[in-house]
Amino acid sequence: MIRVQEQDFDINQEYQALLNNDSSSGAVVLFVGRVRDLNQGHQVSQLFLEHYSQMTEKYLAQLEQQAMELWPLENVSIIHRVGELKLEDKIVLVAVSSTHRESAFEAAQYLIDLLKANAPFWKKELVDGGKNRWVNANHKDKIAAAQWS
Amino acid sequence: MIRVQEQDFDINQEYQALLNNDSSSGAVVLFVGRVRDLNQGHQVSQLFLEHYSQMTEKYLAQLEQQAMELWPLENVSIIHRVGELKLEDKIVLVAVSSTHRESAFEAAQYLIDLLKANAPFWKKELVDGGKNRWVNANHKDKIAAAQWS
Amino acid sequence: MNKILFFAQLRERLQCDEVTLDAAGLQVSELRQQLAQRNERWRKWILEKDVLVAVNQSLAPAEFYIGSGDEIAMFPPVTGG
Amino acid sequence: MNKILFFAQLRERLQCDEVTLDAAGLQVSELRQQLAQRNERWRKWILEKDVLVAVNQSLAPAEFYIGSGDEIAMFPPVTGG
Numbered sequence: 001m002i003r004v005q006e007q008d009f010d011i012n013q014e015y016q017a018l019l020n021n022d023s024s025s026g027a028v029v030l031f032v033g034r035v036r037d038l039n040q041g042h043q044v045s046q047l048f049l050e051h052y053s054q055m056t057e058k059y060l061a062q063l064e065q066q067a068m069e070l071w072p073l074e075n076v077s078i079i080h081r082v083g084e085l086k087l088e089d090k091i092v093l094v095a096v097s098s099t100h101r102e103s104a105f106e107a108a109q110y111l112i113d114l115l116k117a118n119a120p121f122w123k124k125e126l127v128d129g130g131k132n133r134w135v136n137a138n139h140k141d142k143i144a145a146a147q148w149s
Numbered sequence: 150m151i152r153v154q155e156q157d158f159d160i161n162q163e164y165q166a167l168l169n170n171d172s173s174s175g176a177v178v179l180f181v182g183r184v185r186d187l188n189q190g191h192q193v194s195q196l197f198l199e200h201y202s203q204m205t206e207k208y209l210a211q212l213e214q215q216a217m218e219l220w221p222l223e224n225v226s227i228i229h230r231v232g233e234l235k236l237e238d239k240i241v242l243v244a245v246s247s248t249h250r251e252s253a254f255e256a257a258q259y260l261i262d263l264l265k266a267n268a269p270f271w272k273k274e275l276v277d278g279g280k281n282r283w284v285n286a287n288h289k290d291k292i293a294a295a296q297w298s
Numbered sequence: 299m300n301k302i303l304f305f306a307q308l309r310e311r312l313q314c315d316e317v318t319l320d321a322a323g324l325q326v327s328e329l330r331q332q333l334a335q336r337n338e339r340w341r342k343w344i345l346e347k348d349v350l351v352a353v354n355q356s357l358a359p360a361e362f363y364i365g366s367g368d369e370i371a372m373f374p375p376v377t378g379g
Numbered sequence: 380m381n382k383i384l385f386f387a388q389l390r391e392r393l394q395c396d397e398v399t400l401d402a403a404g405l406q407v408s409e410l411r412q413q414l415a416q417r418n419e420r421w422r423k424w425i426l427e428k429d430v431l432v433a434v435n436q437s438l439a440p441a442e443f444y445i446g447s448g449d450e451i452a453m454f455p456p457v458t459g460g
Contacts, residue, residue, distance in 0.1 A: 010161065011160050011161050011164055011179075012159065012160050012161045015160055015181070019183075019237070022237070023185060023186035023236050023237055024185050024186055024187060025183060025185060026182060026183055026184075026185035026188075027180070027181075027182060027183070028179075028180070028181040028182075028183065029178065029179070029180055029257075030160075030177075030178070030179040030180075030181070031176070031177070031178055031179075031250065031253075031254075032164070032176075032177040032179070033175060033176060033177075033250070033379050034168075034174060034175055034176070034177065035175075036172060036173050036174060036175035036248065037172035037173050038173060039175075049378070050305060050306055051378070052303070052305055052352070052355075052371055052373065054355050054369070055352055055355035055356075055371065058355045058356075059355070059356075080378060080379075087172050088168070088171070088172055091378075091379070092378070092379050099185065101180065101182070101258075101261060102293075104180075105180075105254065105257075105258055108178075108254075109250075109254055112250060112379055115378065115379050116376075116377075116378060116379035117376070118357065118376065119376060119378050119379070120305065120352070120371075120373060120376050120378075121376055121377065121378025121379070122305060122306035122307075122373070122374065122376060122377050122378070123377045123378065124306075134306060134307040134374070134377075135377040136377070137348075137374070137375030137376065137377055138377075141379075144251075182460050198459070199386060199387055200459070201384070201386055201433070201436075201452055201454065203436050203450070204433055204436035204437075204452065207436045207437075208436070208437075229459060229460075240459075240460070241459070241460050261460055264459065264460050265457075265458075265459060265460035266457070267438065267457065268457060268459050268460070269386065269433070269452070269454060269457050269459075270457055270458065270459025270460070271386060271387035271388075271454070271455065271457060271458050271459070272458045272459065273387075283387060283388040283455070283458075284458040285458070286429075286455070286456030286457065286458055287458075290460075
């Protein structure tokens with residue numbers, strides 16, 4: 001399940017939806033990315049998330065498909081928010097269910113690593129008490145994604 | 150935060166408690182272990198979790214402490230249920246918050262690997278329509294824990 | 299004809315959301331060269347900077363041939379998640 | 380004196396939750412040997428099977444010396460999580 005949306009999401013609801021009628025998943029891994037106060041040396045007070053809407057859901061659906069082929073997963077959910085976000089807001093959820101924990105952990109890391117490297121989202125931060133700043137792509141994130149290929 | 154309890158837990162509440170007043174965690178990893186239908190070749194319908202109560206909380210608190218020393222984490226929660234559990238019930242929650250996702254993922258895996266190898270819990274399953282069966286310790290779990298030492 | 303969409307700081311720097319032109323038969327790299335000829339600002343942001351190109355909503359390499367009606371998008375390295 | 384607690388299938392097989400005896404000065408392995416002498420059933424489950432021993436709620440190796448008043452626990456490999 002893939003969703004790109006402005007509104008917040010509820011972790012319990014997403015857990016239930018992921019596991020609806022599933023008695024065989026012994027392991028669930030959830031990753032939540034949040035707006036944090038300090039980024040690349042700047043004090044962040046707000047975030048605006050732009051995206052290329054025609055491409056984001058298409059890319060995330062492909063990514064989900066790839067993960068399902070690489071690991072024996074029961075289910076995958078990815079939710080990414082766009083628009084105005086405040087400090088401490090949730091930005092992204094990656095949720096994976098599987099019989100065993102090894103595949104759930106690996107697939108969750110794969111999904112967030114590839115999402116960060118390839119999904120067409122851009123963060124613009126309100127920093128240091130008033131300036132707007134586009135976040136720089138992180139070299140560490142490229143390396144994290146490259147390790148899977 | 151460590152809890153060993155009979156009652157279920159609420160993932161949203163635990164997420165909120167983990168991140169209370171925390172603006173610096175950009176990454177949260179939650180692992181949930183559940184009662185699944187098939188285990189070691191048997192059809193499971195129910196589970197009883199026994200524990201050595203004087204030792205479980207002590208061991209889990211030590212484990213939390215170790216993870217906080219090994220990774221730059223903001224916070225850790227571990228909840229483990231005991232007593233009668235049904236199919237699909239949550240058994241365990243491991244939740245980790247950190248500035249970056251790499252440490253959150255690694256620490257969550259460390260915690261569940263060590264918990265499974267060392268924390269004094271034992272599962273007795275009701276299987277194949279009526280028999281009681283103590284779950285066998287899993288060799289894979291010993292290897293997973295050994296990789297961290 | 300082809301729509302070319304710009305995003306994030308690239309859109310802001312070019313002061314342009316999208317342009318329409320006929321890019322059919324061009325490689326992605328040739329289209330960048332052509333857009334860069336508009337003026338110094340375009341040359342700098344389209345050619346000198348790290349720009350990703352998607353054709354029909356999938357990332358495409360420099361040597362990819364654009365077809366008639368394909369939707370093109372150009373954007374800086376992504377920063378979601 | 381020392382309390383010795385048994386858990387899970389070990390408790391069920393021995394049909395015993397706990398015993399009290401003086402184990403001060405014994406190594407963990409010596410205590411296992413001593414308990415194994417009770418009868419064939421104890422020998423089998425305490426000595427032949429994979430048994431973990433905790434002293435004062437921490438896992439202790441075979442050569443660990445038990446002190447006066449220490450709480451001992453014996454149990455099979457754990458299966459939580």
